[in-house]
Amino acid sequence: xxxxxxxxxxxxxxxxxxxxxxxxxxxxxxxxxxxxxxxxxxxxxxxxxxxxxxxxxxxxxxxxxxxxxxxxxxxxxxxxxxxxxxxxxxxxxxxxxxxxxxxxxxxxxxxxxxxxxxxxxxxxxxxxxxxxxxxxxxxxxxxxxxxxxxxxxxxxxxxxxxxxxxxxxxxxxxxxxxxxxxxxxxxxxxxxxxxxxxxxxxxxxxxxxxxxxxxxxxxxxxxxxxxxxxxxxxxxxxxxxxxxxxxxxxxxxxxxxxxxxxxxxxxxxxxxxxxxxxxxxxxxxxxxxxxxxxxxxxxx
Amino acid sequence: xxxxxxxxxxxxxxxxxxxxxxxxxxxxxxxxxxxxxxxxxxxxxxxxxxxxxxxxxxxxxxxxxxxxxxxxxxxxxxxxxxxxxxxxxxxxxxxxxxxxxxxxxxxxxxxxxxxxxxxxxxxxxxxxxxxxxxxxxxxxxxxxxxxxxxxxxxxxxxxxxxxxxxxxxxxxxxxxxxxxxxxxxxxxxxxxxxxxxxxxxxxxxxxxxxxxxxxxxxxxxxxxxxxxxxxxxxxxxxxxxxxxxxxxxxxxxxxxxxxxxxxxxxxxxxxxxxxxxxxxxxxxxxxxxxxxxxxxxxxxxxxxxxxxxxxxxxxxxxxxxxxxxxxxxxxxx
Numbered sequence: 001x002x003x004x005x006x007x008x009x010x011x012x013x014x015x016x017x018x019x020x021x022x023x024x025x026x027x028x029x030x031x032x033x034x035x036x037x038x039x040x041x042x043x044x045x046x047x048x049x050x051x052x053x054x055x056x057x058x059x060x061x062x063x064x065x066x067x068x069x070x071x072x073x074x075x076x077x078x079x080x081x082x083x084x085x086x087x088x089x090x091x092x093x094x095x096x097x098x099x100x101x102x103x104x105x106x107x108x109x110x111x112x113x114x115x116x117x118x119x120x121x122x123x124x125x126x127x128x129x130x131x132x133x134x135x136x137x138x139x140x141x142x143x144x145x146x147x148x149x150x151x152x153x154x155x156x157x158x159x160x161x162x163x164x165x166x167x168x169x170x171x172x173x174x175x176x177x178x179x180x181x182x183x184x185x186x187x188x189x190x191x192x193x194x195x196x197x198x199x200x201x202x203x204x205x206x207x208x209x210x211x212x213x214x215x216x217x218x219x220x221x222x223x224x225x226x227x228x229x230x231x232x233x234x235x236x237x238x239x240x241x242x243x244x245x246x247x248x249x250x251x252x253x254x255x256x257x258x259x260x261x262x263x264x265x266x267x268x269x270x271x272x273x274x275x276x277x278x279x280x281x282x283x284x285x286x287x288x289x290x291x292x293x294x295x296x297x298x299x300x
Numbered sequence: 301x302x303x304x305x306x307x308x309x310x311x312x313x314x315x316x317x318x319x320x321x322x323x324x325x326x327x328x329x330x331x332x333x334x335x336x337x338x339x340x341x342x343x344x345x346x347x348x349x350x351x352x353x354x355x356x357x358x359x360x361x362x363x364x365x366x367x368x369x370x371x372x373x374x375x376x377x378x379x380x381x382x383x384x385x386x387x388x389x390x391x392x393x394x395x396x397x398x399x400x401x402x403x404x405x406x407x408x409x410x411x412x413x414x415x416x417x418x419x420x421x422x423x424x425x426x427x428x429x430x431x432x433x434x435x436x437x438x439x440x441x442x443x444x445x446x447x448x449x450x451x452x453x454x455x456x457x458x459x460x461x462x463x464x465x466x467x468x469x470x471x472x473x474x475x476x477x478x479x480x481x482x483x484x485x486x487x488x489x490x491x492x493x494x495x496x497x498x499x500x501x502x503x504x505x506x507x508x509x510x511x512x513x514x515x516x517x518x519x520x521x522x523x524x525x526x527x528x529x530x531x532x533x534x535x536x537x538x539x540x541x542x543x544x545x546x547x548x549x550x551x552x553x554x555x556x557x558x559x560x561x562x563x564x565x566x567x568x569x570x571x572x573x574x575x576x577x578x579x580x581x582x583x584x585x586x587x588x589x590x591x592x593x594x595x596x597x598x599x600x601x602x603x604x605x606x607x608x609x610x611x612x613x614x615x616x617x618x619x620x621x622x623x624x625x626x627x628x629x630x631x632x633x
Contacts, residue, residue, distance in 0.1 A: 038415070038419075085601060095415065099359075099415070100604055102415070103556075103600060104601050106553070106600065107598070107600030107602075108597065108601060110553055110594075110600060111593075111594050111597025111601065113549075114591060114592065114595070114596070115594045117593065117594075118591060118594065236548075236549065240422070240423075240426055278433065279434070281430045281434075282434070285423050285426045286427060288423045289420060289424060289427070292419065292423070293406065293410075293420075296410055
């Protein structure tokens with residue numbers, strides 16, 4: 001018999017995973033809603049922040065500074081990717097654009113995966129090791145105590161993910177609701193031609209939101225990595241989960257993505273506990289397929 | 301029955317002749333024979349993708365999964381029913397074809413866009429991968445099992461005086477040529493006209509009486525059947541079957557690159573693409589094995605941004621400008 005306190009602990013872990021997925025899913029949703037580019041590299045961007053941070057820590061920096069560097073590096077690479085790789089996609093229309101977006105971000109994922117596994121080593125030219133290789137799993141060092149609430153023992157790392165995630169989501173909502181740029185973003189979201197007529201430049205908004213989305217993903221992954229192991233191959237896995245969250249949430253709906261993230265996080269954690277991780281994954285991907293079949297208009 | 305175009309047949313004949321003698325210079329080197337089998341296997345995958353994606357715009361991103369169904373299915377059917385793998389591989393391929401048929405039928409009936417099909421099939425791919433890893437009793441999980449034993453070739457090999465590797469190579473080469481002939485026949489029969497019309501404008505195609513669903517389903521079934529059929533060859537070439545050989549990143553990405561490098565909707569594109577991609581793999585393999593993934597990532601991006609026409613069409617254009625006359629060989633699309 002599973003006690004209620006165990007159930008509460010699983011639920012909290014599930015909500016934490018859900019918040020993490022929601023943060024990535026919202027990124028996919030925003031970018032797709034703005035410009036119909038499906039960012040299949042978002043998980044890899046997220047993981048990259050963790051890897052850079054752990055590299056900085058191992059070269060002597062503190063956790064906070066290292067994390068900031070990780071996030072900034074990811075934001076910079078995101079900006080570069082948007083200006084170079086996504087521009088050709090934005091020049092196309094309709095299905096062509098969606099396809100090119102899929103292939104370039106997919107290619108970027110494959111490239112970054114290969115790159116991060118290898119690093120850059122100039123030893124064979126007599127030079128230094130510029131960027132280390134990341135062949136293993138990495139976790140950011142922070143001792144988080146468990147928190148007892150009544151009889152339930154909750155993981156501190158899960159609570160931190162939930163707290164930071166909630167703050168990030170709140171900031172994103174405030175940005176979209178209250179600021180001029182946020183309003184401009186929603187205008188493009190709803191009516192691109194209308195936005196252009198009132199002087200909003202869609203391309204700049206798209207760049208801004210793409211960089212914002214990978215930055216949020218980077219922060220989310222760093223907080224996630226305080227309590228979990230992350231490896232290069234986690235990247236594509238995160239992307240597929242985020243994609244499912246975004247699809248189930250209705251690709252153009254932010255609140256939908258958040259709700260879907262929480263739901264999937266909980267389902268995943270409970271399924272993990274009761275039927276094992278393999279069946280849990282099958283349930284998760286199966287749910288996405290059922291949803292796609294039931295509501296295909298969500299993504300087209 | 302439409303007569304097949306002469307120049308297409310001539311090109312196919314030349315390709316077949318080259319591949320036929322390809323093992324001669326490396327006779328006795330089982331390593332290079334393995335490389336050649338790899339080329340043929342990926343060429344076959346690419347022809348299948350060409351049929352379903354190139355001709356009817358259904359982007360199947362569960363190619364690895366379908367090949368896995370074929371490969372695991374062959375072994376399982378053999379274990380269960382005690383039949384020869386040469387028989388069960390047909391059954392397994394039919395099963396894979398059925399999966400493709402259902403996916404195509406649902407997608408076509410419900411007017412799924414190419415993006416929706418790609419995401420749907422990507423999720424199917426992930427489910428299949430999970431099952432291959434998770435259903436340990438059936439698949440041996442992530443440790444797999446040896447695959448060589450399923451295709452006994454001693455009997456035939458003894459008669460012909462060929463080693464098992466060489467025999468596998470020639471069998472897969474014959475299979476490739478059969479698949480390519482079917483492809484050439486398809487696009488030159490009324491199927492080809494229907495495919496073109498569907499790709500241009502589905503609504504317009506339907507309005508002039510083309511049964512869009514039927515043609516898409518046929519293409520989906522055929523492609524999935526080929527993936528299922530080639531799967532066992534792919535596993536046999538590795539001599540050991542593992543779930544990691546059938547993932548999205550190991551099969552689908554590579555097949556996409558092969559087809560785009562060679563040229564979408566060209567007959568020889570899959571062969572040319574497979575030769576180029578496998579050659580790149582081998583060159584990297586000698587010096588920079590680890591960089592394989594990174595380089596294929598760059599290749600995927602660069603190809604889709606700048607070289608969507610493919611080598612075959614590019615070469616045909618170059619030749620025709622040199623000659624001052626149209627070569628006509630790759631006029632389609």
